[in-house]
Amino acid sequence: MAVVFSMSLHSFTLLIYTGLLCLFTVDGLLGKGFGDHLDWKTYSEGLKEAQSSHKPVMLIIHKSWCGACKALKPKFAQSKEIEELSKKFVMINVEDEEEPQDTKFQLDGSYIPRIFILDSSGRVQKDIYNKKGNPSYKYYYGSTPGIVDSMKEALENMIDGVRIGDEL
Numbered sequence: 001m002a003v004v005f006s007m008s009l010h011s012f013t014l015l016i017y018t019g020l021l022c023l024f025t026v027d028g029l030l031g032k033g034f035g036d037h038l039d040w041k042t043y044s045e046g047l048k049e050a051q052s053s054h055k056p057v058m059l060i061i062h063k064s065w066c067g068a069c070k071a072l073k074p075k076f077a078q079s080k081e082i083e084e085l086s087k088k089f090v091m092i093n094v095e096d097e098e099e100p101q102d103t104k105f106q107l108d109g110s111y112i113p114r115i116f117i118l119d120s121s122g123r124v125q126k127d128i129y130n131k132k133g134n135p136s137y138k139y140y141y142g143s144t145p146g147i148v149d150s151m152k153e154a155l156e157n158m159i160d161g162v163r164i165g166d167e168l
Helices: 002-031 043-053 067-078 080-086 144-157
Strands: 057-062 090-095 114-118
Touching (some): 043 057, 067 144
Antiparallel strands (some): 057 114
16 A cells, blocks of 8 residues: 555656646747746737737747857846836747748848837838847847837837827
8 A cells, every 4th residue: 555655646746747847848948048937929829919919029030059149038038128018019939940931021131130020910010120230130139228129119109019000
């Protein structure tokens, strides 16, 4: 009887541990170093949520091997301003082969990382880009101040995730 109980307890403990590991792994996969505490969505899930919630989208496109992406991750994850602003966005984070192959995300090249603001219908807001950055790579952000500025600009120019003037 003691052996059966001991094995049951061991099996139960292993089951709980495995379940928790899977839970944390799934959450960790969505953050991909950009902040597991943020409410990240997959690309398709995020577009659906944007339509139903009427929130704008922030889309980050990056690669696991990219040095500039790796350098941006901790800055992004630690930014309290981004954390607060992210609550007003649907946050989408795609890496490697998850990158959408749509040409609308290659407006001025396919460099990485690229960060786009989309309206709640999934349209890229071409005029919301890193105004402090290199004009040849408008959607590249190497630090958080430009990201914060773009997020604020999107919120100032949109109502219910729709560009002011486009809502009619």
